[in-house]
Amino acid sequence: MGIYADYAATTPVKPQVIDAMMSIYQHHYGNPSSIHTQGRDARHFLDESRRKVAQVLNAETHEILFTSGATESNNTVIKGIAQARRNKGMHLITSKIEHHSVLHVFEWLEKQGFEVTYIDVDETGRINLNQLKQALREDTTLVSIMFVNNEVGTMQPIDEIQEMVAQSQAYFHTDAVQAVGHLPIDVKELGVDALSLTAHKFGGPKGVGILYVKKGTELQYQQQGGEQETKRRAGTENVPQIVGLTEALTLADANRDAYNIHNTQLKEQLLVGLQDRAIPFELNGSMIETTNHIVNLYFPFIDVETLLTLLDLAGIFVSSGSACTAGSTIPSHVLSAMYGDYPRVTRSVRISLNELMTTEEMNRIIVEIQKIYLKFKEEEHV
Template sequence: MSSRVYLDNAATTPVHPQVKEAMQPYWSDIFGNPSSIHSFGREARKAVEQAREELAGFIGASAGEIVFTGSGTEADNMAVIGGALANQARGKHLITSQVEHHAVLHAFQYLEELGFEVTYLPVDQTGMVRVEELARAIRPDTILASIMYGNNEVGTIQPIEEIGQFLREQGILFHTDAVQAFGSLPINVRELPVDMLSVSAHKVNGPKGVGALWLKPEVNLSSRLVGGAQERGRRAGTENVAGIVGFGEAVKILRADITQRGAKYLELRETMIRVWRESEISFRVNGHPERFLPHVLNVSFPGTDTETMLLSLDLAGIAASSGSACTAGSLELSHVLLSMCIGDEQARSAIRFSFGIDNTPEEVERAAAKTADIVKRLTRPQ
């Protein structure tokens, strides 16, 4: 048994053994191009469509509404950029939040370069968008909004139902990045007032390099990749058959235990917090106290700094992360934490622990105790 503990599942998850097994034949035996009409191609096509049915069934969609992509980032780009370009005749004003994943934020910044106007909604200290702020931002020329389902850094779950209902009444296209929420929470697009929803395979013990975008049939998108009629003409390029098969298998496994996963993650989160309280170290949990993704725990340890903590945790065999990007060898402050206005000291000492299906209460308790020891060492008076 490894002494190392992997607590960075919000970044990526290990591929499930059943997923690897399901993918194996599609590297060599069933290698046909799914667009080919001969038997080799038809075998590959059947596998792709079975995976599409699996994903569609899990989120309450029809198979024809699923577009497979090369990543969650591509799915976000397809929704935001493709949706804006296809509907710009109605207006050029767009809305998003300040705490989106960069896959969404950078897509909006790109659209600004093309002449669109973007309103970046602020959030409160829990990381939540207020519907009143959204309402105030609406203009006659607003055509599209994108607000994430659950935040990848602090786990805050946004009021998607209220936001979506309001936008639907205004006739504004609504996309939600559900990449981080997918796998922790049940999602049913028939019950959610959204028009487009992005997911990714590698967050749910599937392979990297595969994502998907669900969109309502009436949604008009401008294709981001051209050159072929794949994915019903919405995304050119030969499909990653093995990856898509793996995604379908991961969803099949997820479908069987989504409720248990959420409960398990919540238990692991509570275990970690309990150990820290018993250790009597100073810490503060970042994010919403009630509406949060159960597998994400973002916490600040006053008197420490993120970079030193991460290095110390790694040396202790614990994989965690900041929400920050590494630039020129130094960690930048998280745009999410800064947008929450929690103060520089709290933002500079934040660590994200995130749980997965392989984590056990025993190893999480051990990791929490080691973390407490590190905090005590780093904050001990010199």
């Protein structure tokens, strides 16, 4: 049996989530737009899901939109706000370490004539707040900065960003995909105008997500057709997946403290284990401003592709950063923004943790990395 340590890429679906979804597939399969009893029955589950999700996020029910995942949520909100507010300004702000489902949207908007400022980050992956302050202008209509980075786990100073953005006319959107189950997500407390989530990062199914949009936010919705999602996203709602998402979100929120303790212990075990065995490494990211479920390590003695292959052969599944860039030779844009240093960027690996991982599994990971290191040392590569 292999050891999966790539939980930031995706997580297995929780048994309770599967049960909740199966019941909808088997017994409540009506189209929630149908007016007969079977349709109204499905509608009930859809409405209940929206109510529960709104409760967990401290939002109003009409502020919750179900989508096909964070890629869609990010596309909808960034394009939609930029377009709806173009008469107010054509300037947008984001950071250099966003997920591609944010960065590529901004790049596309640049081609449509918008001006985008990409904020730098420091060596821990935190954005430069002074630069953000300077960048905010009268014609800035949107700032999109992620809550937790998916490659290094660094948390952004969301409160400070929100305070700055609130001084301007710009809206504040955050991609909070990697924060669920690790940090409380209270949209009122965070003071954001929009927020994106995806279920498969916290024990839910793939292909379903959430877009929170604060009431009154100007946003041009993209999808035309039926009147689903209060005319904001046409298409028959995926009720089983939405019910699964809701169950997963409820579980992740309820067990957050326990998950955090577990992940912190695993991370400590990993770092201490590597140190005790005198394996050279450095942590990419922050030791403090982090959710602890993502541990990105620089191993100077080996390039990441060789390390990933050797670990895979040993039955250990980790990643070189975001899943989208894994397998390609393009260095991580996140690590490049943080270090700009070529060897470090191509010699770093992401080990991501979850409540399902055991200390025995972590021990095997450490032992396998040690074997690889000793082999390299022996062959005088080091």
